[in-house]
Amino acid sequence: APAGRSAALRARMEEQLLSARFRYINQQLYTSTSREAARLFQSDPEAFEIYHRGFAQQVGRWPENPVNRIIRYLRRRPASLVVADFGCGDCKIASSVRNKVHSFDLVPLSPLVTVCDMAKVPLVAESVDVAVFCLALMGTNLQEILEEANRVLKQGGTLMVAEVASRFEDTRAFVNAMAQLGFKSVSK
Numbered sequence: 001a002p003a004g005r006s007a008a009l010r011a012r013m014e015e016q017l018l019s020a021r022f023r024y025i026n027q028q029l030y031t032s033t034s035r036e037a038a039r040l041f042q043s044d045p046e047a048f049e050i051y052h053r054g055f056a057q058q059v060g061r062w063p064e065n066p067v068n069r070i071i072r073y074l075r076r077r078p079a080s081l082v083v084a085d086f087g088c089g090d091c092k093i094a095s096s097v098r099n100k101v102h103s104f105d106l107v108p109l110s111p112l113v114t115v116c117d118m119a120k121v122p123l124v125a126e127s128v129d130v131a132v133f134c135l136a137l138m139g140t141n142l143q144e145i146l147e148e149a150n151r152v153l154k155q156g157g158t159l160m161v162a163e164v165a166s167r168f169e170d171t172r173a174f175v176n177a178m179a180q181l182g183f184k185s186v187s188k
């Protein structure tokens, strides 16, 4: 085959392999506990890099990236509100608003990241006004993770969750379960 064509074929195949690996890792994150996810990325740093490249590629194709909506919401509210970004990725929120933002992730994509499992974040109780999970409510231990968000949130604080619709078997059941954990639904 002409050199140009085989290079293009090779590039296309590499692209497909990469997106397959992304989907595989994504699936692993959604089907394991947050502690297993932490172990996965510790034992295989390349997995995190591939995951994030795939994530950015995927979200780039969407008509709207939910993180931008969260940023717009925060900009309309007082900059004095303290924010916790659970599973912050590249810290888009922290770098886009004037608020104090605590950014948590398993691996630091940015110096703004505090590395930890979001099931146990290094914040004192009732210290945060807004807790965010933007495409990051991943572990099967999500009750424990949401309880952790509840612990660090002040009374009357705001929890924001952005997830793809297909992740929910039954949104009403999810909202009811959230109510059991102490979160009242304000808008959906």
Ligand code: SAH
Pocket (backbone or CB within 6 Å): 029, 033, 034, 035, 037, 038, 055, 067, 086, 087, 088, 089, 090, 092, 104, 105, 106, 107, 116, 117, 118, 119, 133, 134, 135, 136, 138, 139
């Ligand atoms: N919120 C960002 C990134 C979403 S990708 C955005 O919207 O752009 C999901 C992120 O959650 C990844 O960076 C992943 O590493 C992180 N994550 C998954 N499980 C985690 C855990 N147990 N603790 C901390 N971060 C976690």
